[in-house]
Amino acid sequence: MNSVIELLKSHRSIRKFTDKKISQELLSDLIQAGQAAATSSFLQGVTVIRVTDGEKKAAFVDISGGQKYVATAAEFLVFCADLDRSSRCCEWHDAKATVGFTEQFIIATVDVGLFAQNVVVAAESEGLGICYIGGIRNNPARAAELLELPNNVYPVFGLCLGYPDQDPEVKPRLPVPVVLKENSYDDGQDRALIDAYDQDVRQYYRTRTGGKKEMSWSEQMSGLLGKESRPHMRAFLKDQGFDMK
Numbered sequence: 001m002n003s004v005i006e007l008l009k010s011h012r013s014i015r016k017f018t019d020k021k022i023s024q025e026l027l028s029d030l031i032q033a034g035q036a037a038a039t040s041s042f043l044q045g046v047t048v049i050r051v052t053d054g055e056k057k058a059a060f061v062d063i064s065g066g067q068k069y070v071a072t073a074a075e076f077l078v079f080c081a082d083l084d085r086s087s088r089c090c091e092w093h094d095a096k097a098t099v100g101f102t103e104q105f106i107i108a109t110v111d112v113g114l115f116a117q118n119v120v121v122a123a124e125s126e127g128l129g130i131c132y133i134g135g136i137r138n139n140p141a142r143a144a145e146l147l148e149l150p151n152n153v154y155p156v157f158g159l160c161l162g163y164p165d166q167d168p169e170v171k172p173r174l175p176v177p178v179v180l181k182e183n184s185y186d187d188g189q190d191r192a193l194i195d196a197y198d199q200d201v202r203q204y205y206r207t208r209t210g211g212k213k214e215m216s217w218s219e220q221m222s223g224l225l226g227k228e229s230r231p232h233m234r235a236f237l238k239d240q241g242f243d244m245k
């Protein structure tokens with residue numbers, strides 16, 4: 001296994017950070033690593049907003065349901081899908097921006113994911129730890145207001161970055177045959193494989209929590225998909241210009 005694959009396979013989210021700052025030079029390198037990701041139609045549909053203001057950080061802790069590491073991480077970045085910048089290009093070239101299409105929403109959102117994961121891998125290669133914060137979508141309108149986002153820009157997730165002050169175990173992933181299929185979606189072997197994987201995940205939580213939490217992956221998923229998931233997102237996106245035409 002080469003060192004890049006080894007690094008990727010050693011990822012684990014970090015939620016406790018030291019006070020050590022990230023140098024401006026490194027931060028700039030990380031963003032450039034993000035920008036180097038492939039981007040659909042050369043859209044470059046990503047804007048990253050670095051939150052340094054203490055009151056805004058506190059508001060993001062609140063929005064995220066009290067996730068304190070949003071404020072204690074050396075850096076908190078909000079990754080936004082951005083169709084506003086490219087819409088402005090239309091004005092400059094006397095064309096009318098035709099926005100609000102689901103396809104555009106998909107490409108900008110995919111761009112954000114690819115960009116952010118490049119930032120993450122670059123950060124981890126420099127000994128930093130990270131934690132994505134989807135919790136900002138608990139109240140995306142408030143997040144958009146705090147960041148003064150224009151129409152056609154929405155906050156996809158936040159990212160905490162800092163030097164780790166903990167060393168958690170790597171969380172086991174699904175067996176490869178469950179996620180890699182050949183020629184067709186054949187789920188015939190999935191149940192048996194996931195039953196075995198569930199035991200690994202239970203063991204992972206037993207060790208991580210000193211026996212306090214013991215939950216399998218499939219139990220977690222039945223909890224997750226057994227309830228509504230941020231139903232406000234549809235109306236928020238529409239208000240923000242993502243009409244899903």
Ligand SMILES: Cc1cc2nc3c(=O)[nH]c(=O)nc-3n(C[C@H](O)[C@H](O)[C@H](O)COP(=O)(O)O)c2cc1C
Binds near residue numbers: 170
């Ligand atoms: C888009 C996204 C949003 C996430 N949001 C949160 C979050 O709000 N809070 C949190 O503690 N972890 C969050 N996570 C981290 C996941 O819980 C974590 O990646 C997953 O449990 C796997 O664990 P690992 O990263 O340690 O391998 C998020 C991850 C992603 C990709």
